[in-house]
Amino acid sequence: MSLLEVKNVSMFFGGLAAISNVSFSVQKGEILGLIGPNGAGKTTMFNVVNGFYNPTKGEVYFKDKKISGYKPYQICRLGIARTFQVVKPLQRMSVLDNVIASAFLRAKSRAQAEERAIETIKFAGLYDNRNVISKGLPLGKRKKLEIARALATQPEMILLDESFAGLNPSELDDSIGIIKKIKDRGITIMIIEHHMKVIMSISDRIVVLNYGEKIAEGTPYEIGSNPLVVEAYLGEAQDA
Amino acid sequence: MPKLEVFLQTLISGLLLGGLYALIGLGMTLIMGVMKIINLAHGELMMVAMYIAYVLFTFFQMDPYLSVFVAAPVLFILGIALQKFLINPVLKTDAIIPENQVILTVGIGMVLANLATIIFTSNYRSIPVDYATKAWYLSDIWKASPIELSLSVPWTVSFLIAIVITVCLWMFLAKTDLGKSIRATAQDNDAALLMGVNVGKMRVITFGLGSALVGAAGCLLIPIYYLYPDLGGQFTLIAFVITILGGLGSTIGAIIGGLILGIFESMTATYAGMGWAPVGRFVIFIAALIFIPGGIVSLLKRKRLGK
Amino acid sequence: MKKYLPLILLAVFSVLPLLGLSSYVMHIMIFVIMWAVIGMAWNLLGGYCGQVSFGHAAFFGIGAYTSGILYSKLGVSAWWGMPLSLLVVTASSLVIGYIFLRLRGPFFALGTLAMGVILRVTAENLTAFTEGDLGIMIRERTWVEKIWYYYIILIIAACTFYLIKKVVESKLGYYFVAIREDQDAAESLGINTTYYKTVALCLSAVITGLAGAFYTNYMGYIDPKVVFALHDISIVAIMVVMVGGVATYWGPLVGSVIMVVLAEVIRSIPKLGTAHHTLFGILLIVIIIFLPNGIVGDYKKLKRFFGVRRAL
Numbered sequence: 015m016s017l018l019e020v021k022n023v024s025m026f027f028g029g030l031a032a033i034s035n036v037s038f039s040v041q042k043g044e045i046l047g048l049i050g051p052n053g054a055g056k057t058t059m060f061n062v063v064n065g066f067y068n069p070t071k072g073e074v075y076f077k078d079k080k081i082s083g084y085k086p087y088q089i090c091r092l093g094i095a096r097t098f099q100v101v102k103p104l105q106r107m108s109v110l111d112n113v114i115a116s117a118f119l120r121a122k123s124r125a126q127a128e129e130r131a132i133e134t135i136k137f138a139g140l141y142d143n144r145n146v147i148s149k150g151l152p153l154g155k156r157k158k159l160e161i162a163r164a165l166a167t168q169p170e171m172i173l174l175d176e177s178f179a180g181l182n183p184s185e186l187d188d189s190i191g192i193i194k195k196i197k198d199r200g201i202t203i204m205i206i207e208h209h210m211k212v213i214m215s216i217s218d219r220i221v222v223l224n225y226g227e228k229i230a231e232g233t234p235y236e237i238g239s240n241p242l243v244v245e246a247y248l249g250e251a252q253d254a
Numbered sequence: 255m256p257k258l259e260v261f262l263q264t265l266i267s268g269l270l271l272g273g274l275y276a277l278i279g280l281g282m283t284l285i286m287g288v289m290k291i292i293n294l295a296h297g298e299l300m301m302v303a304m305y306i307a308y309v310l311f312t313f314f315q316m317d318p319y320l321s322v323f324v325a326a327p328v329l330f331i332l333g334i335a336l337q338k339f340l341i342n343p344v345l346k347t348d349a350i351i352p353e354n355q356v357i358l359t360v361g362i363g364m365v366l367a368n369l370a371t372i373i374f375t376s377n378y379r380s381i382p383v384d385y386a387t388k389a390w391y392l393s394d395i396w397k398a399s400p401i402e403l404s405l406s407v408p409w410t411v412s413f414l415i416a417i418v419i420t421v422c423l424w425m426f427l428a429k430t431d432l433g434k435s436i437r438a439t440a441q442d443n444d445a446a447l448l449m450g451v452n453v454g455k456m457r458v459i460t461f462g463l464g465s466a467l468v469g470a471a472g473c474l475l476i477p478i479y480y481l482y483p484d485l486g487g488q489f490t491l492i493a494f495v496i497t498i499l500g501g502l503g504s505t506i507g508a509i510i511g512g513l514i515l516g517i518f519e520s521m522t523a524t525y526a527g528m529g530w531a532p533v534g535r536f537v538i539f540i541a542a543l544i545f546i547p548g549g550i551v552s553l554l555k556r557k558r559l560g561k
Numbered sequence: 562m563k564k565y566l567p568l569i570l571l572a573v574f575s576v577l578p579l580l581g582l583s584s585y586v587m588h589i590m591i592f593v594i595m596w597a598v599i600g601m602a603w604n605l606l607g608g609y610c611g612q613v614s615f616g617h618a619a620f621f622g623i624g625a626y627t628s629g630i631l632y633s634k635l636g637v638s639a640w641w642g643m644p645l646s647l648l649v650v651t652a653s654s655l656v657i658g659y660i661f662l663r664l665r666g667p668f669f670a671l672g673t674l675a676m677g678v679i680l681r682v683t684a685e686n687l688t689a690f691t692e693g694d695l696g697i698m699i700r701e702r703t704w705v706e707k708i709w710y711y712y713i714i715l716i717i718a719a720c721t722f723y724l725i726k727k728v729v730e731s732k733l734g735y736y737f738v739a740i741r742e743d744q745d746a747a748e749s750l751g752i753n754t755t756y757y758k759t760v761a762l763c764l765s766a767v768i769t770g771l772a773g774a775f776y777t778n779y780m781g782y783i784d785p786k787v788v789f790a791l792h793d794i795s796i797v798a799i800m801v802v803m804v805g806g807v808a809t810y811w812g813p814l815v816g817s818v819i820m821v822v823l824a825e826v827i828r829s830i831p832k833l834g835t836a837h838h839t840l841f842g843i844l845l846i847v848i849i850i851f852l853p854n855g856i857v858g859d860y861k862k863l864k865r866f867f868g869v870r871r872a873l
Binding site for chain 3 (some may be wrong): 292340343344347348349350351353354356357358360361362363364365367368369371372430487491494506532533536539540543544547
Binding site (some may be wrong): 064065066070085086087088090091095096102103104105106107111112114116118119124127148162167 | 730732743749
């Protein structure tokens with residue numbers, strides 16, 4: 015079933031169309047990749063789904079309920095969590111405190127929040143760093159913290175914005191593993207990523223944006239052989 | 255006819271006042287636009303310039319309009335010093351409270367105002383130039399004019415000089431390389447950096463420039479106003495109202511904002527009574543902060559883009 | 562040992578007046594504790610929640626005038642102003658919060674600054690209510706000896722300290738800090754930032770207002786220029802926290818001791834008297850540049866500074 019539905023969404027800033035009449039849906043339990051060249055409107059789309067922007071035209075539905083126009087915190091409570099491209103740790107708080115703050119959303123007491131936070135931290139592989147002040151974490155761990163924090167809100171769907179950018183190969187494998195574990199838990203994932211190999215290997219389906227418009231949608235194989243997509247990225251279709 | 259006369263006179267006074275206000279606002283909007291720094295000591299800088307003019311007049315009989323050539327450079331240097339030695343270091347510190355820089359300018363303002371009180375006492379001072387009360391009358395030019403309008407000499411001269419300075423500033427920002435670098439830094443810090451603009455230097459120069467502008471405004475204002483150490487506060491507020499009303503970093507906005515505020519205050523003074531002017535300023539300030547955060551220029555931009 | 566520090570200090574403070582201190586020293590101590598209360602209140606909103614208010618005098622003044630107007634207009638004892646101020650200030654802070662909390666960062670600071678001044682001007686002009694610049698004088702002193710006032714403000718301070726500690730350790734505290742560190746991230750974590758900022762503002766305002774109502778009863782005289790003062794109330798509140806220690810439990814008390822004692826020392830030296838604001842301004846500048854998180858907040862920095870000296 016469609017967990018998330020984006021219907022004819024357009025987002026204008028002044029006279030500029032960042033997103034133009036885009037529609038797609040995300041099925042429950044799947045990993046949907048959102049790709050496109052820089053400036054295609056991917057993060058803007060996340061901001062629309064997440065509630066930071068109210069779409070100029072069109073609507074967004076979550077579990078058949080219209081969520082476009084809701085505030086970010088309301089959308090989080092309904093079950094959509096999100097990470098940011100430029101990571102936003104709560105800098106002066108420790109890793110554990112960061113996740114406790116997040117866990118409070120669904121916890122009934124401080125003790126319960128802490129318990130959930132520890133469980134989530136172990137899941138993300140950050141247990142050894144739990145008392146480190148997040149400002150002092152290296153990038154890879156900060157990205158993991160970002161994911162852990164989103165998970166602690168016990169979402170049904172999670173929006174990952176470039177969680178793999180800037181990671182070295184071993185960190186990449188680590189993160190891919192975490193994503194697969196998230197999927198195993200039944201959480202639906204929509205992911206923005208530039209790292210082609212990663213996204214091709216983990217996505218069930220992919221939506222491609224270019225200049226704010228959807229130019230393709232399909233399985234990784236279909237996308238990989240779609241000349242429009244190749245052209246968007248490379249400028250010209252390359253002859254085999 | 256008297257009603258029309260009163261209205262026109264009020265309008266003219268408002269415009270003249272507005273021109274001066276615009277100059278005060280220009281300094282602040284530059285600083286806020288380029289450096290995103292809120293300078294709560296802006297009015298105190300103007301006060302410093304006014305005391306400089308006062309001293310120059312008292313001891314050297316220098317006409318305040320000439321003092322502009324002394325006060326503006328002094329304020330420029332003072333501004334650069336403040337930026338380099340106090341503000342820049344603070345921007346680098348790791349403080350929990352995000353608004354440290356604002357608090358710093360409050361401290362600076364306190365020191366300046368208090369030093370002025372110590373040196374000059376809180377007595378009201380004025381510069382009694384002989385043209386202070388002179389005015390040009392419409393009936394002198396147009397003998398058969400049905401209404402009487404007067405242009406106070408010091409107001410008008412100050413206004414004209416303010417226009418000259420504003421035009422020079424405009425040309426500086428638009429035509430010179432340095433000016434363009436400043437605007438680039440205001441629009442996008444990182445992009446400017448990548449284009450080879452010495453952003454650090456721009457910030458320092460801009461603070462100096464903003465200070466010089468408000469210093470010039472002070473000299474232009476002194477034939478008209480009483481001078482006392484605590485007058486900084488109200489002018490800082492005026493500068494803010496104009497900056498927010500006009501739009502951060504926009505020179506046109508500051509000019510429009512200044513004129514609007516000037517006319518508004520003039521109208522309020524004539525039709526509602528003197529005491530209400532400060533309240534009016536605050537109301538505009540808060541209303542602008544809340545309803546048009548981008549300032550008037552953002553409204554104009556929206557119209558131009560159509561959507 | 563550290564766990565019992567609050568209780569030990571409370572005991573010490575409770576016993577101090579019994580040592581037979583002079584009226585002047587008692588006065589200083591009362592002010593120290595009152596400013597610690599105001600500082601703790603400001604710290605909750607500014608230090609923990611990151612919303613820097615430049616207009617806390619507004620709440621102090623509203624509390625002060627609640628007491629004052631009860632006395633001057635209704636002939637009721639000004640002490641009733643203290644419980645009533647809780648209601649009045651809560652209502653005012655909700656209105657003020659509604660108007661100003663939507664502003665981010667420095668604009669919130671500016672807005673609150675304007676708010677403080679507006680209230681002062683309003684109090685000066687609504688003479689029918691407030692007696693304007695004449696102020697309100699309470700003719701009957703409840704007590705001649707200061708010791709009872711001291712215990713009242715001490716109890717308020719102890720309750721405030723305890724309340725703030727509980728809040729900071731709870732979900733509220735975590736949410737406040739999350740909002741301070743990154744408001745957008747906080748929103749995405751399901752935190753209704755507008756609501757929580759309002760709660761922080763309300764708590765902060767009410768405590769400050771209570772201090773204001775106390776002030777009226779203690780000093781026996783208030784007027785707009787004193788209780789709504791920008792430099793002597795709003796900015797001192799900021800300084801108490803900035804000097805003492807931002808977002809710490811003990812910072813406001815440390816800051817309050819320093820600021821009150823410093824003010825008295827400056828006032829007593831005849832030559833320095835007029836330079837009062839200059840010295841405060843310089844102190845503020847120095848603290849911002851070298852110890853931006855206050856003495857308690859930047860304690861490690863301070864230790865390092867002195868530690869190096871000793872090594873030489």
